[in-house]
Amino acid sequence: MQPLMSEYALAKRAGSIVGNVLRPFRMNIDFQDPAYCRIHGHTLTILVENAGQQNRVRQLTPRLCAAVASGGLPITEVDVRIIAKQPLPSLNLALPTSPRHPSAVGAAAITHMLDEIEDPSLKETMTRLRDALTPDTSARQQVLEEKLVPRIPCARPRAPTPCGIYR
8 A cells, every 4th residue: 555655646746747847838637636647667657638738748758857857756767648538427428339230241251250260259259240240031031022022002903924023
Protein backbone atom coordinates (compact mmCIF):
# COMPACT_ATOMS: atom_id res chain seq x y z
CA MET A 1 0.00 0.00 0.00
CA GLN A 2 2.87 2.34 0.82
CA PRO A 3 4.51 2.18 -2.67
CA LEU A 4 1.14 2.85 -4.28
CA MET A 5 0.55 5.94 -2.16
CA SER A 6 4.07 7.21 -2.78
CA GLU A 7 3.59 6.79 -6.56
CA TYR A 8 0.26 8.60 -6.23
CA ALA A 9 1.91 11.50 -4.37
CA LEU A 10 4.70 11.65 -6.97
CA ALA A 11 2.13 11.59 -9.77
CA LYS A 12 0.26 14.51 -8.19
CA ARG A 13 3.49 16.51 -7.87
CA ALA A 14 4.47 15.68 -11.45
CA GLY A 15 0.94 16.54 -12.62
CA SER A 16 1.21 19.93 -10.95
CA ILE A 17 4.51 20.62 -12.75
CA VAL A 18 3.16 19.31 -16.08
CA GLY A 19 0.02 21.42 -15.70
CA ASN A 20 2.12 24.56 -15.16
CA VAL A 21 4.22 23.83 -18.26
CA LEU A 22 1.21 23.04 -20.47
CA ARG A 23 -1.11 25.79 -19.19
CA PRO A 24 -0.04 28.32 -21.88
CA PHE A 25 -1.02 25.79 -24.54
CA ARG A 26 -4.65 25.73 -23.34
CA MET A 27 -5.04 22.04 -22.68
CA ASN A 28 -8.21 21.63 -20.70
CA ILE A 29 -6.91 18.70 -18.64
CA ASP A 30 -6.27 18.48 -14.90
CA PHE A 31 -2.93 16.65 -14.89
CA GLN A 32 -3.03 16.29 -11.08
CA ASP A 33 -5.81 13.75 -11.64
CA PRO A 34 -4.28 10.23 -11.71
CA ALA A 35 -6.44 9.48 -14.75
CA TYR A 36 -4.16 11.77 -16.80
CA CYS A 37 -0.75 11.59 -15.11
CA ARG A 38 0.90 8.42 -13.81
CA ILE A 39 4.36 7.34 -12.73
CA HIS A 40 5.74 3.84 -13.28
CA GLY A 41 9.32 3.53 -12.08
CA HIS A 42 11.22 6.40 -13.69
CA THR A 43 8.68 6.94 -16.49
CA LEU A 44 6.06 9.67 -16.38
CA THR A 45 3.02 8.67 -18.44
CA ILE A 46 0.83 11.55 -19.57
CA LEU A 47 -2.60 10.66 -20.94
CA VAL A 48 -4.29 13.12 -23.30
CA GLU A 49 -7.66 13.13 -25.04
CA ASN A 50 -6.77 13.37 -28.74
CA ALA A 51 -3.95 13.13 -31.26
CA GLY A 52 -3.47 16.89 -31.46
CA GLN A 53 -2.78 17.10 -27.74
CA GLN A 54 -0.52 14.07 -27.98
CA ASN A 55 1.60 15.68 -30.69
CA ARG A 56 1.82 18.96 -28.77
CA VAL A 57 2.94 17.23 -25.57
CA ARG A 58 5.50 15.14 -27.49
CA GLN A 59 6.94 18.35 -28.93
CA LEU A 60 7.19 19.72 -25.41
CA THR A 61 8.79 16.59 -23.92
CA PRO A 62 12.26 18.17 -23.46
CA ARG A 63 10.69 21.14 -21.67
CA LEU A 64 8.63 18.76 -19.48
CA CYS A 65 11.71 16.66 -18.59
CA ALA A 66 13.63 19.78 -17.59
CA ALA A 67 10.73 21.10 -15.49
CA VAL A 68 10.19 17.76 -13.73
CA ALA A 69 13.93 17.40 -13.07
CA SER A 70 14.09 20.92 -11.63
CA GLY A 71 11.15 19.94 -9.40
CA GLY A 72 13.31 17.17 -7.90
CA LEU A 73 11.35 14.19 -9.23
CA PRO A 74 13.16 10.99 -10.27
CA ILE A 75 11.79 10.99 -13.85
CA THR A 76 14.03 10.04 -16.77
CA GLU A 77 11.44 9.39 -19.48
CA VAL A 78 8.09 10.87 -20.56
CA ASP A 79 5.53 8.74 -22.38
CA VAL A 80 2.46 10.36 -23.98
CA ARG A 81 -0.61 8.29 -24.77
CA ILE A 82 -4.20 8.91 -25.83
CA ILE A 83 -6.87 7.90 -23.33
CA ALA A 84 -10.10 6.46 -24.73
CA LYS A 85 -13.15 8.62 -24.24
CA GLN A 86 -15.92 6.85 -22.36
CA PRO A 87 -19.59 7.74 -22.95
CA LEU A 88 -21.26 9.36 -19.98
CA PRO A 89 -23.01 6.67 -17.93
CA SER A 90 -25.90 8.97 -17.00
CA LEU A 91 -26.95 9.35 -20.65
CA ASN A 92 -27.47 5.59 -21.15
CA LEU A 93 -26.27 5.80 -24.73
CA ALA A 94 -26.55 2.57 -26.66
CA LEU A 95 -23.58 1.62 -28.77
CA PRO A 96 -24.36 1.57 -32.48
CA THR A 97 -24.61 -1.87 -33.98
CA SER A 98 -24.20 -2.86 -37.57
CA PRO A 99 -26.61 -5.47 -38.85
CA ARG A 100 -25.02 -8.79 -39.67
CA HIS A 101 -26.48 -10.12 -42.90
CA PRO A 102 -26.48 -13.88 -43.45
CA SER A 103 -23.96 -15.02 -46.03
CA ALA A 104 -23.75 -18.57 -47.33
CA VAL A 105 -20.41 -17.78 -48.96
CA GLY A 106 -18.97 -16.43 -45.69
CA ALA A 107 -20.26 -19.42 -43.75
CA ALA A 108 -18.71 -21.79 -46.32
CA ALA A 109 -15.37 -19.97 -46.12
CA ILE A 110 -15.33 -20.29 -42.33
CA THR A 111 -16.31 -23.97 -42.56
CA HIS A 112 -13.38 -24.57 -44.92
CA MET A 113 -11.02 -22.75 -42.55
CA LEU A 114 -12.18 -24.63 -39.41
CA ASP A 115 -10.19 -27.74 -40.35
CA GLU A 116 -6.93 -25.78 -40.12
CA ILE A 117 -7.56 -24.18 -36.71
CA GLU A 118 -5.91 -26.00 -33.81
CA ASP A 119 -6.81 -23.72 -30.88
CA PRO A 120 -10.07 -25.10 -29.36
CA SER A 121 -11.35 -21.76 -28.08
CA LEU A 122 -10.73 -20.07 -31.43
CA LYS A 123 -12.35 -23.00 -33.20
CA GLU A 124 -15.42 -22.68 -30.98
CA THR A 125 -15.62 -18.93 -31.61
CA MET A 126 -15.32 -19.39 -35.36
CA THR A 127 -18.00 -22.10 -35.25
CA ARG A 128 -20.36 -19.68 -33.51
CA LEU A 129 -19.55 -17.05 -36.13
CA ARG A 130 -20.26 -19.55 -38.90
CA ASP A 131 -23.59 -20.45 -37.30
CA ALA A 132 -24.49 -16.76 -37.02
CA LEU A 133 -23.60 -16.16 -40.68
CA THR A 134 -25.42 -19.20 -42.05
CA PRO A 135 -28.66 -18.03 -43.64
CA ASP A 136 -31.95 -19.46 -42.43
CA THR A 137 -33.23 -21.86 -45.11
CA SER A 138 -36.91 -21.08 -44.55
CA ALA A 139 -36.31 -17.35 -44.96
CA ARG A 140 -34.23 -18.00 -48.07
CA GLN A 141 -36.97 -20.19 -49.53
CA GLN A 142 -39.58 -17.50 -48.84
CA VAL A 143 -37.45 -14.82 -50.55
CA LEU A 144 -36.92 -17.06 -53.58
CA GLU A 145 -40.64 -17.81 -53.85
CA GLU A 146 -41.46 -14.11 -53.70
CA LYS A 147 -38.99 -13.39 -56.49
CA LEU A 148 -40.05 -16.31 -58.70
CA VAL A 149 -43.82 -16.05 -58.32
CA PRO A 150 -44.91 -12.54 -59.26
CA ARG A 151 -47.95 -11.20 -57.55
CA ILE A 152 -50.59 -10.05 -60.02
CA PRO A 153 -53.33 -7.85 -58.62
CA CYS A 154 -56.45 -9.31 -60.16
CA ALA A 155 -59.76 -10.65 -58.93
CA ARG A 156 -59.44 -14.12 -60.46
CA PRO A 157 -56.37 -16.27 -60.62
CA ARG A 158 -54.94 -16.88 -64.05
CA ALA A 159 -53.43 -20.08 -65.26
CA PRO A 160 -49.75 -20.05 -66.10
CA THR A 161 -48.50 -20.97 -69.54
CA PRO A 162 -46.11 -23.93 -69.94
CA CYS A 163 -43.18 -21.48 -69.53
CA GLY A 164 -44.50 -20.29 -66.17
CA ILE A 165 -45.49 -16.85 -67.43
CA TYR A 166 -48.88 -15.47 -66.47
CA ARG A 167 -51.05 -13.92 -69.21
